[in-house]
Amino acid sequence: MSNPQRRGEDIIIRSPKAHEGGAIWQIVRDTGTLDLNSSYLYLLLARDFADTCVVAERDGKLLGFASGYRRPAEPSVIFLWQIGIAPEAQGQGLGKRLLGGFLTRPGARDAQWLETTIAPDNKASQALFTGMAKALAVDYKTSPCFAAEDFPEPGHAAEVLYRIGPLTDSARQRLNP
Template sequence: MKELATDIHFRKPNKDDGASVWELIRHTGVLDLNSSYSYLMWCEIFSDTSVVAEKDGQIVGFISGYIRPDQPNTLFIWQVAVHEEGRGRGLGTKMLFKLLNREASKDVTYVEATVSPSNTPSQNLFKGLAKKLDTNYEIDAYFTADDFPGEGHEDEPLFKIGPFQEENKNVKGLI
C-alpha cells in the first residue's frame, strides 16, 4: 500500500464545507449523491461524528456518521468518500480512526455501515478496520434492492464490526 501523505489535515466539518463535500461525493461517481442540503446538514449538525481530510486547502476525503440513538455504543458510517488521487493510501482508514478517537466516540465499541456487493473498496475498508481493531465483523442482510424505489439499486448488507476495546482505537500511525 502506498504511504498516506503527511500533509493531510483532519478536522470536523462545518457548514462551509457542505458544497465541497457534495462536489467530492459527486466526483466519486460511485456513491449515492444526496441533496446539497443534506451535506450542509451533515457538516453542521453531525460534525462531531463526521470528518473531512484536507490537502492544500481542498477536501480530499469525507466520512459522515452518527451515533445510533437506539445503540449508543455504535457509530454508523453513512458515506466514505476519498478523492481518486488519494485512494489506496489508507486515507479512509485514517479518517475512521480519527472519528473513533474523538470524545463523541468514547463509548463506541461497534462500527456499522451498509455496503453494496459491488463496492469492493468499502468492503475491504471495513474488513481491514475489524482487523486493525483486533475484532470480528459480521455481514447480514439489511436493505434489499426491493426496499429502494425505482430500479437499479443494489442490496445494502450491514457490516457490523466489534466489539472492540478502547485501547485498540489507538493504532500507531492512524491517529
C-alpha cells in the first residue's frame, strides 16, 4: 500500500528512457484532466525529445512526467507542453520537483524563458507555475494563447500562455530539483 507520508528522497528525477512512452501515456490517462494523445506520440517523445522531457520514478514505477521542447521560432524559450503527476502522488510537492528537474534537463539548461499554457480553471497548475516564478524570484506574464473556439472538440477550455523569466544564472541558482 502506498504511504502518502513517505519522504521524497527515494524519488529519482531523470530523463525518460526510449521505451517509457507507454508508462507516460498511462499517467496522462490517469490524471483525467490532461489531453490524452496516442501512445505512439508519447513513445516518440521519450525516444526523440528525452533531453527536454523528465520523469519522476519511485521503486521502479513512474509517478510523473513533463514534456517540452525548444520553440523553433524562439529558441530561447523552453516550452512545457504537458506535466502530470499520478493521482495518488499529487499535492505532495512532486510537481514542484519535477518542474525544477524539467528546467535542468540538458535541452533546457540555457533557456532564458519558460512558457506553458494553462486552462483558466486549473488552480493547481497555476499555483505550480506562479510558485516557480516566485521561487526563482523572476517575473511572469500571462496572455491569451488559444481560445476555446480554436479547438474543434466541444467543451475544450481556452489556454492561457504563461511566460516566466528571464532565467538568469542567479535565478537558476535558486533551483532545487
